[in-house]
Amino acid sequence: xxxxxxxxxxxxxxxxxxxxxxxxxxxxxxxxxxxxxxxxxxxxxxxxxxxxxxxxxxxxxxxxxxxxxxxxxxxxxxxxxxxxxxxxxxxxxxxxxxxxxxxxxxxxxxxxxxxxxxxxxxxxxxxxxxxxxxxxxxxxxxxxxxxxxxxxxxxxxxxxxxxxxxxxxxxxxxxxxxxxxxxxxxxxxxxxxxxxxxxxxxxxxxxxxxxxxxxxxxxxxxxxxxxxxxxxxxxxxxxxxxxxxxxxxxxxxxxxxxxxxxxxxxxxxxxxxxxxxxxxxxxxxxxxxxxxxxxxxxxxxxxxxxxxxxxxxxxxxxxxxxxxxxxxxxxxxxxxxxxxxxxxxxxxxxxxxxxxxxxxxxxxxxxxxxxxxxxxxxxxxxxxxxxxxxxxxxxxxxxxxxxxxxxxxxxxxxxxxxxxxxxxxxxxxxxxxxxxxxxxxxxxxxxxxxxxxxxxxxxxxxxxxxxxxxxxxxxxxxxxxxxxxxxxxxxxxxxxxxxxxxxxxxxxxxx
Numbered sequence: 001x002x003x004x005x006x007x008x009x010x011x012x013x014x015x016x017x018x019x020x021x022x023x024x025x026x027x028x029x030x031x032x033x034x035x036x037x038x039x040x041x042x043x044x045x046x047x048x049x050x051x052x053x054x055x056x057x058x059x060x061x062x063x064x065x066x067x068x069x070x071x072x073x074x075x076x077x078x079x080x081x082x083x084x085x086x087x088x089x090x091x092x093x094x095x096x097x098x099x100x101x102x103x104x105x106x107x108x109x110x111x112x113x114x115x116x117x118x119x120x121x122x123x124x125x126x127x128x129x130x131x132x133x134x135x136x137x138x139x140x141x142x143x144x145x146x147x148x149x150x151x152x153x154x155x156x157x158x159x160x161x162x163x164x165x166x167x168x169x170x171x172x173x174x175x176x177x178x179x180x181x182x183x184x185x186x187x188x189x190x191x192x193x194x195x196x197x198x199x200x201x202x203x204x205x206x207x208x209x210x211x212x213x214x215x216x217x218x219x220x221x222x223x224x225x226x227x228x229x230x231x232x233x234x235x236x237x238x239x240x241x242x243x244x245x246x247x248x249x250x251x252x253x254x255x256x257x258x259x260x261x262x263x264x265x266x267x268x269x270x271x272x273x274x275x276x277x278x279x280x281x282x283x284x285x286x287x288x289x290x291x292x293x294x295x296x297x298x299x300x301x302x303x304x305x306x307x308x309x310x311x312x313x314x315x316x317x318x319x320x321x322x323x324x325x326x327x328x329x330x331x332x333x334x335x336x337x338x339x340x341x342x343x344x345x346x347x348x349x350x351x352x353x354x355x356x357x358x359x360x361x362x363x364x365x366x367x368x369x370x371x372x373x374x375x376x377x378x379x380x381x382x383x384x385x386x387x388x389x390x391x392x393x394x395x396x397x398x399x400x401x402x403x404x405x406x407x408x409x410x411x412x413x414x415x416x417x418x419x420x421x422x423x424x425x426x427x428x429x430x431x432x433x434x435x436x437x438x439x440x441x442x443x444x445x446x447x448x449x450x451x452x453x454x455x456x457x458x459x460x461x462x463x464x465x466x467x468x469x470x471x472x473x474x475x476x477x478x479x480x481x482x483x484x485x486x487x488x489x490x491x492x493x494x495x496x497x498x499x500x501x502x503x504x505x506x507x508x509x510x511x
Contacts, residue, residue, distance in 0.1 A: 012188045013130050017142065019184030020123035023086055024146040026177045027116040030059065030093075031408070032154030032287065034109075037167035044167065045102050058106050062113025063405035064209040067259060069118035070394035073125070074198045078394075079191040082122045083182065088115030090178035097171035117405075121397035126189065128385060128393060134328065136382055141324030144316075144377035153313060155291055156306030163303060204258025207247035212406060214240035219413035223420055259399055263392055271491050272384030273403045275336075278488050279380070280407025281414075282343055282481045283373055288412045289419070293474055294362070297355045297467060311363050312370035319374025332379045333492045339375030340485050340492075342368055347482030351475050355467060372485075383495060415477045422476050426469035434461050 034041075034055060041055060072081045092112035099105035124143055131139040161169040218236040225233050251257040264270045287309070294305040323335055346369035353361070381400075388396050 015184060015188045016130060017127065017139070019181050019188060020082075020126050021142060021146045022177060023082070023119050023181040023185070024123045024143065026086075026174055026181065027089065027119040028146060029154050029157065030112065030116065030174070031284070033158040033170050033173075034059075034154075037158050037162045037170045040162055040167040041105065045100065045105065054102075054106050055109050058110040059113040062110055063117055063402055063409070064212050065114045065117035066121055066402040066405065067208070067395070067398040068200065068205060069121045070398045071198060071200045072118065073122060073192065073394055074195050075200075077191045077194045078122055078125065079185065079189050081118060082126075082185060082189070085115050085118040085122070086178050086182045086185070088112075089119065090174055090182075093171040093174035093178075097168040117401075120401045121394070124381075124397045124401070125394055128397070133386070136385075138321070138324040140381045141320040141374075141378045144320045144374070144381065153310075155287075156303070156310060159303050159306045199256060201250075201254065201256055201258035204247060204250050204254070207243045207250065208258065211240050211243035211247060214243060216409055216413070219410065219417065223417045260392060260395055263388070263396055263399060266388050266392075267494065268383050268386065268496055269388050269396060269400075271495055272380050273400060274491065275376075275380050275488060276384075276400060276404045277407035278484055279373070279376055280404040281411030282347070282484055283369075284408040285411035285415045286347070286369065286478075286481055289415055289474060289477055290366075297470060297474070298357070308359060308362050309366060312366035315367040315370025316374045316377075317370075319371040320378050321374075323375050323378040327379060327382055332383055333495055335375055335379040336383075336492055336495070337489065339372050339379070340489050342372030342375060344482050344485040346372060347478050347485060350478040351482065353471075353475070353478075355471055387496070415480070418480070419470075419473050419477055422473035423466070423469050426472045427465055430465050430468055431462075434465060 089112060092108050092115055095108035096105055096112060099108055127139045127143055158170050214236045218233060218240060222233050228234055251259060252261055290309060291305060294300040294308060326335060346365055349365045384400055385396060
């Protein structure tokens with residue numbers, strides 16, 4: 001039978017919302033929940049520091065399966081695909097927890113990412129269909145909380161599970177969450193009609209997949225292998241460029257492309273894709289920086305670091321619901337400008353941090369950064385799909401989610417590379433002033449501990465220089481993220497504010 005139009009009441013809408021949001025939270029948690037457990041995994045499976053990072057990279061690379069979720073939903077039915085995605089995610093999570101070798105956990109993690117890639121766009125598509133245009137602001141606020149708060153809660157939950165149980169429970173925790181979401185979706189969600197004639201553009205999908213994987217390998221391994229001095233890095237750069245070229249040319253010349261060019265005819269959607277890419281960079285890259293900053297420079301235990309970062313999630317939740325209420329009453333561009341301004345402000349404040357920054361300062365600056373995300377995600381998601389035809393909505397949600405995921409992975413890789421490079425450069429520059437001829441070392445108290453002529457003094461001095469070099473490197477990364485937030489502000493001038501639509505296109509047909 002046909003699905004009711006978005007303006008009509010939908011049966012069990014609250015339960016449907018709760019179930020799909022729970023599935024999204026499960027997937028979002030796993031973007032960061034494993035981070036704090038990496039040292040424990042490394043010792044358990046006898047992996048090196050470089051090797052264990054593949055546990056994170058393999059999950060991120062699996063974002064390539066996000067856009068095909070639209071094809072799979074049309075071909076096999078959205079509910080069926082969503083159920084299989086949840087089952088696949090839970091089973092692969094169990095395999096991650098049971099893994100006894102590096103190869104096993106990387107393979108299981110890749111499978112986990114492939115299954116989880118469809119959860120976000122399919123869940124978002126369901127919410128867009130069951131809420132009217134006027135209600136979508138609040139619906140997207142709730143959806144945004146599930147997507148963006150997960151990475152904040154991940155380190156806290158992962159640290160607690162690892163410390164009190166085992167790193168394996170970081171993955172086992174998905175079993176009860178997944179079973180509840182699975183049962184709710186089986187009972188409450190209706191199936192969409194299927195189209196057995198639909199076909200996947202394998203060349204488009206394959207070339208885009210190769211481009212993303214090659215780019216991720218290029219960014220992850222470039223610093224370690226010396227960038228273009230390495231044959232492997234050179235090959236990865238060429239493969240990424242060629243694959244991207246093939247994808248773009250093929251997309252605009254084939255009759256049935258993997259990603260329809262019609263999506264980019266919608267100005268708001270195109271700009272929103274760029275915006276969410278930048279949001280992915282600034283938000284998750286800053287999270288990736290904060291965990292080692294708090295633990296390494298400030299000496300916080302894992303649980304303390306997680307708790308200090310918690311208020312940022314609270315700020316996100318509060319402003320997401322506030323933004324949802326303000327949509328339609330306040331110019332959307334003003335909400336986005338406020339979000340970008342708060343993001344730039346928080347990053348600007350972080351450039352003034354030192355290793356002695358107080359815990360209270362870290363908490364309230366993190367809260368400001370969280371509020372910036374709330375003011376960005378809800379209006380941005382609403383703008384992206386407000387004028388997009390319903391027929392393109394499934395493809396749009398897939399591409400939108402992919403852009404956020406790729407932005408996150410690229411951002412994390414870039415700030416990590418810059419951090420490593422700048423620590424080395426700063427160490428060399430600061431160390432140049434540490435010589436036996438520096439009169440500052442002549443003072444009695446200082447000379448007894450920091451004598452450059454003694455082995456113990458040199459070791460202590462090297463540690464102090466490393467701390468200072470690291471602090472400056474973190475500040476440089478925070479400054480880069482601040483500049484990115486400011487750089488996208490001019491795009492607000494070309495966004496069209498969606499007008500109240502008297503005629504809303506019907507949702508996809510369900511049966």
